[in-house]
Each structure stands twice: as structure tokens, then as C-alpha cells.
Amino acid sequence: MVTTDRFAGERLKLSPFYPRQEELNIREAWSSWNGYKFAEYYYDVEYEYFCVRNLCGTYDICPMQKYEIKGPDAEAMLNRMVTRDVGKIGMHRVAYCMWCTDEGRMIDDGTVFRLGPDRFMLTCGSPSIAWLEKSSFGFDDVVVTDITDDMAALSLQGPTSYAVLKKLGLDGIETAKPFDIRVFPYHGSQLMVSRTGFTGDLGYELWVEHDLGLTMWDELYKAGADYGIQPYGEAATNMARLEAAFIMPDMEFNEALKTVHFQHDQTPFELSLGWLVDFRKPHFSGRAALLEEKRRGPTYTLTKLDIEGNRPAEGAHIYSNKRCNREIGYVTSAMWSPVAKANIALAMIRTEHLDGPLWAEIYYEKELRHHSRVVPCEKQSKPFWAPARARATPPPEY
Numbered sequence: 572m573v574t575t576d577r578f579a580g581e582r583l584k585l586s587p588f589y590p591r592q593e594e595l596n597i598r599e600a601w602s603s604w605n606g607y608k609f610a611e612y613y614y615d616v617e618y619e620y621f622c623v624r625n626l627c628g629t630y631d632i633c634p635m636q637k638y639e640i641k642g643p644d645a646e647a648m649l650n651r652m653v654t655r656d657v658g659k660i661g662m663h664r665v666a667y668c669m670w671c672t673d674e675g676r677m678i679d680d681g682t683v684f685r686l687g688p689d690r691f692m693l694t695c696g697s698p699s700i701a702w703l704e705k706s707s708f709g710f711d712d713v714v715v716t717d718i719t720d721d722m723a724a725l726s727l728q729g730p731t732s733y734a735v736l737k738k739l740g741l742d743g744i745e746t747a748k749p750f751d752i753r754v755f756p757y758h759g760s761q762l763m764v765s766r767t768g769f770t771g772d773l774g775y776e777l778w779v780e781h782d783l784g785l786t787m788w789d790e791l792y793k794a795g796a797d798y799g800i801q802p803y804g805e806a807a808t809n810m811a812r813l814e815a816a817f818i819m820p821d822m823e824f825n826e827a828l829k830t831v832h833f834q835h836d837q838t839p840f841e842l843s844l845g846w847l848v849d850f851r852k853p854h855f856s857g858r859a860a861l862l863e864e865k866r867r868g869p870t871y872t873l874t875k876l877d878i879e880g881n882r883p884a885e886g887a888h889i890y891s892n893k894r895c896n897r898e899i900g901y902v903t904s905a906m907w908s909p910v911a912k913a914n915i916a917l918a919m920i921r922t923e924h925l926d927g928p929l930w931a932e933i934y935y936e937k938e939l940r941h942h943s944r945v946v947p948c949e950k951q952s953k954p955f956w957a958p959a960r961a962r963a964t965p966p967p968e969y
Contacts, residue, residue: 583608586633587723587784589600591792595802602805605698605719605908607634610804617909620810623770624910627729629791630769630775630808633784636681636698637719641690644710649683652706654861656852660685663752663763667742667794669839669847670702670937675860676827678702680818680844682767684752692718693921696820702828706856723784727791730799730958733966736764736775738794745965747775756782766793769808771815773960775901797823798969813904813958814911816844823873823903823917840869840920841919871900871919875951878931881907882944887916887931893945895932899924902931911955916948925950 576582584607586592592610600611609631612619622628622696640649650657660666664686669680669923693703703715727735736744747753747766756764757958760780768774779787792800809819818824827836838861839848878884889900900920908915920929929948934941960967 584720586631587781588633588725588788589632590785590842592631592802593787593940596844598731600804602636605636605696609634610802610951612804612806614685616804616806616810619801619807619908622799622801622809623729623772623807625730625794626801627727627732627735627774628801628807629788630726630728630803632694632724632726633662633719635719635724636695636700636717637722637724638693638700638703639690639716639718640693640703640713641687641716642713643689644707644713645689645691647735648707648710648713649693650852651710651855652703653683654848654855654857655683657683657685657691658847658852662687663754665750665752665767667847670706671839671861672827673857673860674827675836675838675857675864676765676830676834677824677842678827679820684765686752689937697826704882713921720830721781723779723787725777725787725791725849726768726774727777727800728772729768730766730773730960730967731800731969732774734968735795735798735800737793737968738798740790740794744775749827749962750966758786762787768908769815771817771954771956771961772811772958773963773966774848798960808905809904813906813917814908814954816917816954818844818873818917819904823919834870837871837873837919838864838869840864841871841873843873869922872905872915872922872925874900874918874920875953875955876902876916876918876929876948878905878916878933878948879946880933880944881914882933882935882946883907883914884916884918884931887918889920889932889948890930890932890945891927893932893947895945899929915951915953915955918948920947 596613602611653670655668684692763778765776772780824837829855830836884905887902902918905916
């Protein structure tokens with residue numbers, strides 16, 4: 572078909588859910604993610620956040636990159652690429668993974684779905700097809716396919732999410748444990764449901780073929796009408812994931828293949844994710860460098876902080892004394908947490924100073940005047956928000 576739109580090839584792609592999202596995004600608050608038009612928020616960031624924490628909300632994950640890796644060499648190829656032992660992922664289970672350069676610097680993180688003995692799906696935030704194809708070199712019997720645009724995917728998160736899926740008629744969903752996968756017949760095709768998400772709360776992710784996306788949205792919202800279902804965007808997602816102490820690209824880490832300056836990327840150990848590195852399995856990318864880092868210790872350590880006061884420490888520096896003459900780190904993400912009732916932050920701190928006093932210098936603006944405060948920080952060992960319902964099986968039905 573001939574088009575007169577000279578920018579046709581440059582325009583953002585639309586999610587299968589866009590016809591419903593366009594109607595609900597009354598603020599026209601759009602951004603972009605991997606070439607898709609994507610909601611920053613729909614109505615109000617705080618309102619959407621409280622919907623997720625008290626009811627349930629949907630978050631469009633169609634722009635998230637999705638790759639099918641299949642063939643007799645699929646497991647071996649993935650095991651060579653990621654730091655975790657893929658062989659330990661059970662059938663119809665999901666595992667959080669990351670992959671690194673040979674220098675042990677983190678390229679990206681994502682989830683690996685084991686869909687069969689020789690079939691996997693990898694999801695991640697940024698396009699990774701070039702790295703996957705490079706990683707498959709030498710493995711003769713593996714096929715990597717980008718299926719991002721072939722699928723409609725929606726995250727359903729919040730305390731009433733389970734009740735909505737029950738109302739939808741997904742019998743047996745109550746048996747799904749965290750990181751389990753369930754598959755249901757759906758309009759002549761299949762609906763895959765994984766008990767996964769990025770909010771730290773009870774939640775699921777729903778996966779169907781592209782052409783069934785709008786049908787799934789409509790049926791889900793019909794089932795959720797009495798359970799407060801609402802869409803939420805990237806801004807509310809960022810609030811929820813910080814309370815769960817989950818890392819975010821371009822905030823807690825820079826992707827190693829995109830950085831310019833030496834060591835402005837991070838390692839799994841610096842991100843407090845050393846538990847994802849399995850040295851007991853055969854060779855994988857970055858193994859030697861990571862083994863050396865484990866021996867000597869990381870230069871920085873991502874640390875959870877409870878900060879005095881209620882001024883979010885966004886962009887703050889961390890010091891070892893109140894005089895602020897010895898800088899030892901920096902805040903990557905910060906907010907006042909409504910659910911934890913605390914001023915929380917994630918910060919990269921030089922490991923040698925972790926056991927000493929920590930002070931944050933916070934800059935803020937009030938009535939067009941600029942101010943600063945120096946306040947003490949307290950390290951936290953657990954996520955700021957981790958409700959029992961997120962792990963309960965079966966979940967509570969609110």
C-alpha cells in the first residue's frame with residue numbers, strides 16, 4: 572500500500588492494547604520504549620501507584636524484548652551466555668538472570684522461561700538479538716528468533732490480581748507458585764500466565780499471540796471491574812520497583828555495551844546480585860573476571876538506605892562524615908515510600924566504607940529557593956516492601 576506519510580518508517584509502533592490505552596490516557600502522557608508508544612502515566616502517578624498497592628493494575632510489557640531460543644543446543648548456549656545455571660531451571664518455570672561481557676561487566680538482566688526441554692523464552696529491557704546471535708556462535712543446533720512483535724503481553728499486579736484471574740476462569744491458577752508458568756486454552760490458541768512481575772507484590776504476567784491482545788484486555792477488564800483494575804504507566808512502576816529494591820537500567824546500572832567511560836558499567840557483585848553467579852557450572856561469559864572480583868571484593872556495592880527526614884535524596888552524594896569532605900558514593904534512586912512510610916534510596920557506596928557512618932547531602936527546591944540538608948542514613952538488609960501475599964500459595968483472595 573502506497574503511503575504519503577514521509578515519516579511512516581520513523582513513527583512509534585502501537586501496542587495491541589493501544590485502542591484501549593488511548594482512551595484511558597486522558598493526560599496524553601506518552602513516552603517511548605524500544606520503538607513503541609508507551610504510557611508514562613494515564614491519569615495521575617500517585618493514583619496509579621496506590622491502585623497497584625491496594626487493588627490491581629495492568630502494565631503494558633509489549634515493548635519488552637522477547638526471544639525464543641530453541642533446539643538441542645538451546646540450554647547449553649544460554650548456559651554459556653548467562654551467569655546463572657540454566658540447567659537448574661525447572662520445566663514451566665521462570666528464572667531471573669543476567670549476562671556479562673568477558674570483563675564481567677553487566678550487559679543486561681532479564682527472565683528466562685523454560686517452556687520445554689529444548690525451548691526457552693528470554694525477556695529483557697533492551698534489544699539483545701545481536702548479542703544472542705553472537706553467543707550462539709559455535710552451537711550448531713540452536714535457533715534464536717525475535718518474537719517481540721508477535722506477542723501481546725500484559726502485567727497484572729496488585730493484591731486483587733489473583734481474584735481477577737479466578738473470575739476470568741483460569742482454573743488451577745491458585746496452584747501457581749512464584750515463578751511458575753501455567754498455560755490455558757484461549758480462543759483457539761493459548762494464554763500463558765507466569766507468576767512474575769516488577770512490583771514486589773502479588774502479580775502475574777499474561778502472554779498471548781498478538782491478534783488476541785485486545786480480546787484479552789477486554790475480558791480481563793470485564794473480570795476486574797469489581798476489583799478496581801486500572802492501567803498504570805512507567806512512573807508508577809518505578810515507584811513500586813524501588814520499594815521492592817529491584818534494579819532499573821539507566822538508574823542502578825548502565826548496559827556494558829553502551830557505556831563510553833571505563834567502568835561506568837557495573838558487575839553483578841557491585842549490584843548485590845552475586846547470588847546470580849554460579850561458578851559451579853561450566854564456563855560462561857565473564858567467569859574469570861567475576862571469579863577474580865569475588866576474591867578481591869567489588870569496588871562499589873549497591874546498598875538499600877533508610878534516610879532521615881522526608882526529602883527524597885534524588886541525585887544525592889553519600890559521605891562518610893557530616894562535614895561532607897569525603898565522598899564515598901552516590902544515590903541511584905530515591906523516593907518517599909507511601910507504603911513503607913520511610914525515605915528510601917538505593918545507592919552505590921564504596922565497599923570499604925559500608926561499615927562506617929553514612930551521610931547524604933540532599934538538595935531540594937522550595938518556593939523557588941534552593942536548599943540543602945545533610946542527614947544520616949541507615950543501611951537496610953531487606954527490601955523496603957515485601958508483603959507475604961507475594962509468596963503465598965494459594966494467594967489471598969481479596
